[in-house]
Structure formats: C-alpha cells, structure tokens
Amino acid sequence: MDNRSKIIEAAAELLEASPTGQVATRSVAEKAGVQQPVIYRLFGDKDRLLAAVVDHGFEQYLGAKRAAEESADPVADLRRGWDQHTQFALEHPNLYHLMTAPGPTVAPRAIGEMRTLLRGVLERVAQAGRLAVEPGRAVEIVMSANTGVALALLARPDEQRDIGLSRQVREIVLAGVLTPGPAHRTPAESVTVPRAATTLAALLRSDPPESFTAAERALLAEWLTRLAQDTTTSQDTVTS
Template structure:
C-alpha cells in the first residue's frame, strides 16, 4: 500500500513528464523553457529540480520513457529462430522510433555535449545488447556484444537523423536496410555448415557471452582473468 503522500509524488512526476512531452511536440524541435513546463504541470521550478535535478534530465527522462513505450507497442513479430534476424528487427525499431518521434529524437542528439552521452543511447544499447547476446552464444559474432552494440547504435542513429532530415515525400527508406545489412555483414558470420568449425575469435565471443556469473569451481579473480583472455582471443580476428 502506498505511504501517505506517495501518490502525490508520483502524480507530480507524471505531470512534469506529460507537460514536457506535450511541449516538445508543440515546439517541433525548438527550445522548451523551464517556466513553460512548470506552468503546464502546475508546479514551481524547485519542484522540477527536486524530481529531476535539471530541465535536461527531465527531457532525457521523457525521451527514454517514450522509447520504452514505443518498443512495448511494436512488440517482437519475429517468426524466425535466426538470432541475426532479431538484430535486424532491433535496428528497424530504432530507426522507426526516430521517424515517428522526430522532435524527441532530434532534440536529444541536438543537445549532445562532449563527455555527456545522449539519454536515449543507453536504452538503445540495452535493446541491441539483448538482441546480440544470442548471436554471440551461437558463435556468430566477430566482436564482443558490447562492441557490436556501440557500432550498430552509432550507425543506426546516423541513418535515423539522415532520414528525418529528408522531406517525407523524398525519404528513401532503403538507405536504412542497405546500411543495416552492411553493418551486420561486417559484424556477424553465416550459420555453421556441416563440420565447419567456428573461428577462434567467434568461439571466444560465444564462450564469453555465457559467462554471466562466476563458473562453479572458479574464483572471481580467475573468472576475470578468463574474461580477459577471451577478450584477447575475440580481438584476434
């Protein structure tokens, strides 16, 4: 049962999120003043800072919430067991989010500062890592899932921003598919055929992906050393 006052706290936070989201849509990529957010939510600026720390952190929360809702709404329609196909779908969902929410997407990347990652990047990397880990376990990833996720998110963001900048009537959606397939061809391998053995690098990536916890009989230090060795083998090509 919520403690007294807990509902008010949740409602205030939700009102701030809703107000910021509505104003972002209305601004169409323009600035959203702190005062306008507070007026729309019916609070004073200290309340905004209490819940989010700054206007920038509030806007980050709006975009992250929007991405999670979007991903939940589109779901996973894959009917294949091919793990690489799931990575393709994750790419497509990323680009689709940018095209369907251009104001949010452009705002986040437009506020990028040196040393300060975009708010949406962590969520997108988590989406990609979730899709890439089965690829690694199947021995079909040439680099670590973390490296692959970083490359895929960077390339996907560039594609999304490029498509957003194009007039809708001239938008060439095949660009996304071409870049996606080129990136995946560089990062993944074909399924093993017959008795063909995986390469040392892909086998190392696959084994590393299974080390989600310390194996029985190993100390934490030994597990860390094993991960280091596997990382070196994975980088051997």
C-alpha cells in the same frame, strides 16, 4: 497525477508539437498548471527535466523491447530491432534528436537500457556462433550506424525519407559484424581464433562452469576477450 508527472507529460507534449524541437520551462509550467520554480525544485535544471522527458518518451519503446519474445533466430531479432529503432526515430523526430544530441549533460537512463537490450540480443548471436566481433564492440558498431542512418533520414524532407536506405545500411553493417551462416560459409571462411573466442566467451557468460573459481572465470573471460579483439589472428583458423 502528481506535479512531477504533470510536468513531464506537459514537456513531452510541447516537445512533440514544437516546430523547432525546443521547449521553454515557462511554457511547460503553464501547461502543467504549476509555478515555474516547482520545475527547478523537482528537477534541478532544464537538462534534468529533458532527460526525464526522454526517459518517459522511450518507456513505451523500451517496454515493447522488453516484452518482445525471442525467436529461434537471434540474427532475425537483431534485424527487427534495427528496423524498430529507425521507425521510432521517424515517428518521434524531436524526441529522437533530443536523445542523440550532445546535450543534455545528464544522460537519460534509456540510453543505458538500450545498450543493455541490444547487448542481450548480440550475446545470443554470439552463442549461436554468428558474431565476428566481441559483443561490447558490436553494440557500439550497431548503435552508431543505426543512430547515424536514422539522423540522416530525419535530415531529409518527409517525402525524401527512403526507409530502404536504413535497410541497406543495416545489411552492410551486419555483414561486418556477423559470420556467414552455415549454408553460406565457404571453406575459406572457416572459424577464426577471434570468432571462436567470441562464441566461447558468450557461452561461458550464459552458463559459467561451476568447476572454476570466480578468479579463474574472470581470468578466462579476460583471455577470451583479448583473443576476440586480436585482429592479428583474424586469419588464423582453428584446427584440431
């Protein structure tokens, strides 16, 4: 194992065992069996070391996400993803606090990949006609709520961490970003312009029309995005 890997492993172990969620570079150097200047030569500063630790810690989590097989129900996949996120936070509280804290100043790559993976699930939800808001906006809503409830649970003593709270918040949030399924849709909940635009935009992203030029596809995508975000038309239904 090279020095970089040894340092990251040492920092990750110290972080997990720390009662305060803090690690010192001196302790990391000692555990890794290297001189402290080696850490700064390889990582630049402590923030970049911690960003590497977060990326390392989430690699297994993200690996499971990447390997997960898509089911026929993207909404069910969305719920499973929420629950996995909360469970990871409860199992790795120090790492999770580090990832969601205002610092370090260097954003870990894992955050970007988490958004990308969630966006992929939400694109499938949109293609199925079940997403009520634009996928990019839905990513922000779901991640913010999922992170918030996870942090709220971590702020409680272990014996008061009720996983049922996460599921309850999940359903409240999903009710705000999803459209009702066909079996539960009432006549008053017919397709609105924003919802139709969201679905069409997702379908076009997955299978862009070859008869359109790149410029035409970009213009159509812009129009559909604006329609999907236009709350003034949310009460208008699509009629033939």
